[in-house]
Amino acid sequence: MLMRICLFRILSVIIVLFFTAGSVSASESEVDVTKIERIPDYSVELSAEDFEEYSDIYTEQPLNDKFLAYQVRLPKGWSRVEIGLNSVNRKSDENENRFETDDGTGIPQKISRRFLGEIAKYYGPGRIEELSRFEIKAQELDYEITAKNWFMHEVLLQGYTLEGLKVISDRRVEALYVVVEKDTAFIVRSAVEMNGPRIVVSSYYVPEIHWMKERAYQQRAIESFNFVAPESVKIEKMREHMFLDLLSFEYPASWKLVAPSIFSTESMEAKLLRSKDNKILNGEIHINIVSSEFTNAVADEIQYIKDSMESRGLTLGKLLGTREDYHLNEDVYYAHVEQYEATNQSGYLGYELWIAIMEEERYYYVLTLLTPSRRGDFYMWAQNEETFRRVIQSFKP
Incomplete structure (x- = not known):
């Protein structure tokens, strides 16, 4: 357990080193609407x-x-x-x-x-x-x-x-x-x-x-x-995707799954895409599964994420926050999520990139969410954030 905690801290440092260089600050006129006072009690x-x-x-x-x-x-x-x-x-x-x-x-x-x-x-x-x-x-x-x-x-x-x-x-x-x-x-x-x-x-x-x-x-x-009759239901129909018979996750039917053929169980991937009109991409979740036997696997994945973002004309900016409050399958050790601003070449703060690192006995899971920013399109951002949370919590080794 101590080894996993140490590894978790090292992975967090890796993310910070990759993404804090050249950070971009939000303008003073922008307000984070999620930071609000607690309601008074009378x-x-x-x-x-x-x-x-x-x-x-x-x-x-x-x-x-x-x-x-x-x-x-x-x-x-x-x-x-x-x-x-x-x-x-x-x-x-x-x-x-x-x-x-x-x-x-x-x-x-x-x-x-x-x-x-x-x-x-x-x-x-x-x-x-x-x-x-x-x-x-x-x-x-x-x-x-x-x-x-x-x-x-x-x-x-x-x-x-x-x-x-x-x-x-x-x-x-x-x-x-x-x-x-x-x-x-x-x-x-x-x-x-x-x-x-x-x-x-x-x-x-x-x-x-x-x-x-x-x-x-x-x-x-x-x-x-x-x-009178409280009831919790799933709003959207959920689908399941399996990486062979090794692990699975669920995702909303409104998202499109792109899953390449699996040639090795040491490295597997899938992508979820969301588009309202099949023309404009409204959200993207990338899932990479890598064997825990590769000591540099997560660092390599983080470098790949950075290179991939730059090739799309996006630059990662400041850290917006972290999350660990996920209800995970008992065989998943942890899920650590960090949220970053992302700007395009003109400096427009219109995107966010979320990075999740998860670990179980055999694999690391590295997930990313690319979404319109909470300042740019709050409702779209909120829906994408909820989908990302549900995908993370649905993983079953």
């Missing part, structure tokens, strides 16, 4: 017992969809607003896998893959100023992505002023942010959570002038939101 202002006493519980199943069935507590005196989802006509569509409803106008409504659709709304007691409200929106997912990354894309898309974020799990995050509607600023606390193939956003809006006295109720309400 629970001391209202105990769980007091909140339960001064609130009512609501249990609903919008669209007669089990994945949308929820339960939430809201302050007493709130009222539910009908939004035309009573008459439900559930239709099967093999291509889109969406649900349609008739709201009485004859206009079909859908749980869309592209936009958040409102499925429930509640208002607080009347007052002269804008009312507080609680609303629930849903969207159907078509790619694997974490709740955090999905929400961060929404923040960028909508231009929210994000005040804090709390990651509960890969499937749920809670956030505090500011939105302006007409001339009124609202402080919004939301829970973003996946259930089945849906992502659901429950949000408690409070006009800024009332937020101080209502913020504890806001927090308790959001924390109380949960699904």
Whole structure:
């Protein structure tokens, strides 16, 4: 075990030596949206017992969809607003896998893959100023992505002023942010959570002038939101690739596998490509499997990666971060991932290269992910990052 730890440290040094020379710094105007404050906690202002006493519980199943069935507590005196989802006509569509409803106008409504659709709304007691409200929106997912990354894309898309974020799990995050509607600023606390193939956003809006006295109720309400029948499913169909009968990994069906013939079990490779239109490459994962009997195998692979990037007109820049929080097969010793900026010949910081080094008894695995950068196309980056994570975790010696 000590030998493996020493080797792991040596491999990390090799990567740093290869890629830190000639590093490129990000401009000061660029902001890493993943570095944000933790969401404030106001629970001391209202105990769980007091909140339960001064609130009512609501249990609903919008669209007669089990994945949308929820339960939430809201302050007493709130009222539910009908939004035309009573008459439900559930239709099967093999291509889109969406649900349609008739709201009485004859206009079909859908749980869309592209936009958040409102499925429930509640208002607080009347007052002269804008009312507080609680609303629930849903969207159907078509790619694997974490709740955090999905929400961060929404923040960028909508231009929210994000005040804090709390990651509960890969499937749920809670956030505090500011939105302006007409001339009124609202402080919004939301829970973003996946259930089945849906992502659901429950949000408690409070006009800024009332937020101080209502913020504890806001927090308790959001924390109380949960699904009646939580279920985790794979969003995308997964395929398996085997290197003979030696080892295997899984990958999403939306990625194209390129696997050359195997002439030697001492060195094997495969490549995964992602393209939305079969013209522009949106992501690339390269997998190299080399025998652990070759003492210079990993160093040679790292040099090959560097040469390959340069031949494509890309230069590796500064280290963006490292990751080791992967759930691996018990026969895989470790997975160490380092993330680097990549620039083209004009200096455009539009790419990232991730390098993973893994080891098991017989082989080293050296994986790379080439992806649009998180600053350039956050949603694409988030989807590619999640695919890379799933590929790493799926390896079975």
